[in-house]
Amino acid sequence: MKKSITQEMAYRQSLMKYAEKYGVSRASRKYNKSRSYIYFWRVRRDGSVESLACQSRHPHSHPKQHTEAELKLIRDMHHRNPQFGLVELWHRLKQRGYTPRPESLFRVMRKPGMFPQKEKKKAYTPKPYQQMTHSGERIQVDVKVAPRRCIADPELLLFQYTAIDAFSRLRFLAAYPEQSTCSSADFLKRLVKWYAHRGIRVECVQTDNDFEFTNCFYNSKRDIPTLFEKTAAGLGIRHKLIRPYTPRHNSKLERSHCKDNEEFYASYKFFSFHNLQKQLTVRQRQYNTFPMRPLNWCSTNQV
Numbered sequence: 001m002k003k004s005i006t007q008e009m010a011y012r013q014s015l016m017k018y019a020e021k022y023g024v025s026r027a028s029r030k031y032n033k034s035r036s037y038i039y040f041w042r043v044r045r046d047g048s049v050e051s052l053a054c055q056s057r058h059p060h061s062h063p064k065q066h067t068e069a070e071l072k073l074i075r076d077m078h079h080r081n082p083q084f085g086l087v088e089l090w091h092r093l094k095q096r097g098y099t100p101r102p103e104s105l106f107r108v109m110r111k112p113g114m115f116p117q118k119e120k121k122k123a124y125t126p127k128p129y130q131q132m133t134h135s136g137e138r139i140q141v142d143v144k145v146a147p148r149r150c151i152a153d154p155e156l157l158l159f160q161y162t163a164i165d166a167f168s169r170l171r172f173l174a175a176y177p178e179q180s181t182c183s184s185a186d187f188l189k190r191l192v193k194w195y196a197h198r199g200i201r202v203e204c205v206q207t208d209n210d211f212e213f214t215n216c217f218y219n220s221k222r223d224i225p226t227l228f229e230k231t232a233a234g235l236g237i238r239h240k241l242i243r244p245y246t247p248r249h250n251s252k253l254e255r256s257h258c259k260d261n262e263e264f265y266a267s268y269k270f271f272s273f274h275n276l277q278k279q280l281t282v283r284q285r286q287y288n289t290f291p292m293r294p295l296n297w298c299s300t301n302q303v
Contacts, residue, residue, distance in 0.1 A: 005049050012041055012052040066108055070098060078114055132167035136200040140164050140253040141207045143179050152271045161187040164253045168303040171256060173284045175276040184212045184228040192235055204238040214241060
């Protein structure tokens, strides 16, 4: 690959041409450069502009560089003992007369590639997403803790329960003073009534694996259903758990929480639990009447 012609290289090319035509002394006066400077670049120049580029100033050698005997000792020791780590290899070399520090050993071994190459991680290939065919087929449910900066009382804890229909993106919000399986069960009853009032029958709710929804990660309570699971079974609703530590499986709901952070919690402050309830009602109405691109620029109320 050719080097790009810098402004300094073009300047030196102009200087060399002027010196060839009018002499070194006249070029020295016109360009305000010493005669030794001009002679130096005349010797280096071979006719091309690339030859007038500055060369590397890195020294070719230094007094404490590795000798050929030391390099051979490193190669032989590493070849016989490839399982040794850097410090252990340096300790063994030191016993055989090696004097440089471990940092120098690391640089010498890295340059020829003596360290094993790290295996490249396989790129994640997402599975085909299961598209919903009608409203109510799957409702994503999760809890969001209200940010501390938005609450006036430092001892007050507030929680936002969110349900969103995976087909129509129709969203239901509710505020609760605690994050528990009792609050989750009550929210489930309320969301079923709220969606039923709009002609949507809830068939399945999808949640993460937190304690307010399931006991699957509690060894002592693994076989004991939570109140949320009992309520879902009593209402004839299937409870689906997402893969642990994989919030992207609740992507629509998580995205709506990001929008809440940007548009709701960044602009409001709450002084009580009832204040949050009132503000969430307004936020729910705004969200459900806002046009979305996935819905062909229709709002969730129009789907």
